[in-house]
Amino acid sequence: MYPFTYHRPKTIAEAQQAFSEGMDATFLSGGHTLLPTLKQRLAAPSDLIDVTGIPEMQGIEEAGGFLKIGAATTHDTVFASPIVRRLIPALSGLAGSIGDRHVRHRGTIGGSTANNDPSADYPSAVLGLGATVITDRREMASDDFFVGLYETAREPGEIVTRIDFPVPDIACYAKFRSPASRYSIVAVFVSKTGSAVRVAVTGAGASGVFRLPEFEEALSADFRPEAIAHLTVDPDMLLSDMSATAEYRADLIRVMARRAVEKPGQIQSFK
Amino acid sequence: MALISMTVNGVQVSQEVDDSTLLIEFLREKLKLTGTHMGCDTTQCGCCVVHIDGVSAKSCTVLVGQAAGRSVTTIEGLAKGGELHPLQKAFREHHALQCGFCTPGQIMAGAELIATYPGELNEHVVREEMEGNLCRCTGYHNIVRAILAAGAEIRGTKITDPTLASHSVEG
Ligand SMILES: Cc1cc2nc3c(=O)[nH]c(=O)nc-3n(C[C@H](O)[C@H](O)[C@H](O)COP(=O)(O)OP(=O)(O)OC[C@H]3O[C@@H](n4cnc5c(N)ncnc54)[C@H](O)[C@@H]3O)c2cc1C
Ligand code: FES
Ligand code: FES
Numbered sequence: 001m002y003p004f005t006y007h008r009p010k011t012i013a014e015a016q017q018a019f020s021e022g023m024d025a026t027f028l029s030g031g032h033t034l035l036p037t038l039k040q041r042l043a044a045p046s047d048l049i050d051v052t053g054i055p056e057m058q059g060i061e062e063a064g065g066f067l068k069i070g071a072a073t074t075h076d077t078v079f080a081s082p083i084v085r086r087l088i089p090a091l092s093g094l095a096g097s098i099g100d101r102h103v104r105h106r107g108t109i110g111g112s113t114a115n116n117d118p119s120a121d122y123p124s125a126v127l128g129l130g131a132t133v134i135t136d137r138r139e140m141a142s143d144d145f146f147v148g149l150y151e152t153a154r155e156p157g158e159i160v161t162r163i164d165f166p167v168p169d170i171a172c173y174a175k176f177r178s179p180a181s182r183y184s185i186v187a188v189f190v191s192k193t194g195s196a197v198r199v200a201v202t203g204a205g206a207s208g209v210f211r212l213p214e215f216e217e218a219l220s221a222d223f224r225p226e227a228i229a230h231l232t233v234d235p236d237m238l239l240s241d242m243s244a245t246a247e248y249r250a251d252l253i254r255v256m257a258r259r260a261v262e263k264p265g266q267i268q269s270f271k
Numbered sequence: 272m273a274l275i276s277m278t279v280n281g282v283q284v285s286q287e288v289d290d291s292t293l294l295i296e297f298l299r300e301k302l303k304l305t306g307t308h309m310g311c312d313t314t315q316c317g318c319c320v321v322h323i324d325g326v327s328a329k330s331c332t333v334l335v336g337q338a339a340g341r342s343v344t345t346i347e348g349l350a351k352g353g354e355l356h357p358l359q360k361a362f363r364e365h366h367a368l369q370c371g372f373c374t375p376g377q378i379m380a381g382a383e384l385i386a387t388y389p390g391e392l393n394e395h396v397v398r399e400e401m402e403g404n405l406c407r408c409t410g411y412h413n414i415v416r417a418i419l420a421a422g423a424e425i426r427g428t429k430i431t432d433p434t435l436a437s438h439s440v441e442g
Contacts, residue, residue: 006273006290006336028334035293035332036314048290050337080389100403102320102329102380182402 001035002044008053012136012159015049019157022047027159029072029111032103057110057161062087067165071110076101078109088129090171090189093267094121097175099182110160113145116152116208118239119183121175123209126163128189128200129171134162148207168193170223173267174260176203176252178243185243186252190260195220199257204238204249215257225258275335279304280348294338295319295330298345306346306375310405317404320376320383321345327383329403346375349382358382358421367417369408380404381418385425392422 005022009015019025025047028034037043051057057072060081067087069078078084079096098104098112098121112122113133126133127142136159145153154160168191175187184203191198197219199212218227233253235246244252259268275292276285279302286301298304298321310318312331319331322344349356358381361367368374384400385392397415406414423429 001291003289003291006334008336008339028337031334031337032314032332035334038291039312048334052337100317101384101400102317102327102403103314105326105328106333 001038002041004038004045005047006050007047008050010053010055012054012056012161015051015054015159016136016157018047018049022049025049025157027051027114029114030074030107031111032099032107033111033115033117051110051159052108060084062167065167067091067167069109069163069165071113071160071162072108073110075099075104075107075109075112079104087167088165088171089265090173090267091125091129091165094125094173094175094189097121097173097177097267097269103182109163113163114152114154114160116146116148116150117183118149118205118208119181119185119203121184121187121202124184124187124189124200124202125165125171125173127209127211128173128198129165129168129191130198131163131165133160134164135160143211146209151208166193170264172260172264174256174263174270175268176256176270179271181243186249186256188253188256188260190219190257192219192223192264197223201253201257204253206237206239210237212253212257219261223261223264225261228254228257228261273336275339277335277338277340278342280344288335290334290336292335293331294321294323294328294333294335294343297335297338298330298343304345304347308372308375310373310376315405316373316376317380318373318376320379320404322379322383325383325386327380344379346379349378356382356421357424358385358417361417361421361424362414365413365417365420367409367413373404373406373408377401377404377406377414381414381421384418385422391428392419392426394419397422 007018023046026045028048028050052072058070061068075095075098084092112120131142133140133145171191173189176185186203189200197216199215202209215228233250235250238246238249240246298307308318310316314332320327321330324341397418
């Protein structure tokens with residue numbers, strides 16, 4: 001790693017100040033994406049600003065029909081939370097499917113959402129549930145937040161502080177994971193609130209997480225696996241890499257979407 | 272540079288180190304606690320697992336600053352008063368190591384699993400929860416057996432792996 005200065009602010013204001021004073025500062029949450037990147041010398045920030053010591057960025061609460069999760073909350077805390085299990089069990093299961101237990105002890109929902117890795121799990125839940133991303137300066141709908149590969153609508157120095165999930169009637173998640181990296185090769189998050197259905201796909205998109213409007217329409221009319229059995233996905237918009245070709249991913253999306261809908265309220269992990 | 276203080280294996284330590292020092296470097300190079308191994312340096316293998324406030328973590332992916340003020344336990348701190356931890360004994364008993372390189376991480380991960388996993392420990396659970404610890408020698412079978420055996424001993428429960436139960440009766 002190139003040398004840097006480590007900061008551990010106790011408030012958002014202190015974090016903002018450290019950012020503005022640094023030459024080329026960056027935020028650090030669980031560090032389970034950022035530190036491996038720094039070790040490979042792919043980045044050379046002047047300052048790392050650890051946001052996990054800021055109390056208002058921690059914790060999970062239910063308020064006004066929303067499940068509100070502080071950005072610095074670890075995957076393991078989300079997985080084990082009785083509130084998350086009661087309100088959105090598929091989200092708890094999703095958190096529990098990330099990496100391995102040591103990774104879950106340190107990685108955070110805010111870090112994963114801000115990073116927008118095309119294979120990460122959380123972006124599919126944030127988009128698939130139509131969550132709101134709260135930052136130190138504004139609130140953004142998930143449809144506006146995820147912009148492209150590792151890219152979000154976040155401005156320089158903007159801190160993701162919380163994610164607010166509207167509580168759906170049903171949510172389900174089916175993940176086909178790479179046994180080696182443990183990331184998704186394809187994973188599909190489906191939610192239903194009243195007759196509105198959202199279907200979000202991660203692991204597959206050439207520009208990151210995306211929605212499937214045709215699948216959403218079909219499931220809004222008829223929330224059964226049969227309703228989407230005839231639908232196909234265009235491989236042109238999908239990733240092709242050593243784990244899977246775009247054509248294989250296109251097929252996996254159909255299968256995972258169907259399997260998700262077969263088990264409402266659950267998460268299923270395949271490898 | 273920053274003055275970093277933390278408790279390591281029950282002892283308060285303070286050292287002046289670079290901010291970019293990893294916890295594993297601090298343990299191995301500054302404190303000479305070389306039981307914690309660096310296997311991959313890419314957050315994959317789990318050889319470097321230690322406990323931070325009782326929670327397992329890959330110490331190759333934690334900065335010293337992130338562990339400052341906390342209580343860290345390494346493999347050197349697991350035995351109490353000259354008495355091996357039950358999982359250390361079980362590793363010997365069940366021949367759960369060959370070259371031994373992954374063993375400190377396996378034992379730290381297994382000990383935390385036994386101490387904190389809320390449900391019953393069976394073979395499936397142990398294999399799933401130990402996914403973050405790779406071993407290139409043993410094929411995992413005896414590692415799983417050792418964790419189940421120590422888990423049963425520590426938790427005072429029956430062993431749920433049938434092959435292990437018969438082994439214990441014979442043994
Ligand atoms: C072995 C291994 C397996 C993994 N498997 C999976 C998996 O199966 N699924 C999965 O989804 N992920 C997986 N991950 C990634 C893991 O979940 C990461 O922890 C996560 O993606 C990033 O979260 P973090 O808190 O560690 O963020 P960090 O690494 O600290 O930060 C990531 C990026 O986000 C920025 N950032 C962090 N917090 C904020 C904030 N609050 N506001 C603004 N910017 C911020 C940082 O500046 C950095 O650019 C795996 C990681 C490892 C090492
Ligand atoms: S050395 Fe830390 S995970 Fe391999
Ligand atoms: S005993 Fe050799 S790597 Fe596990």
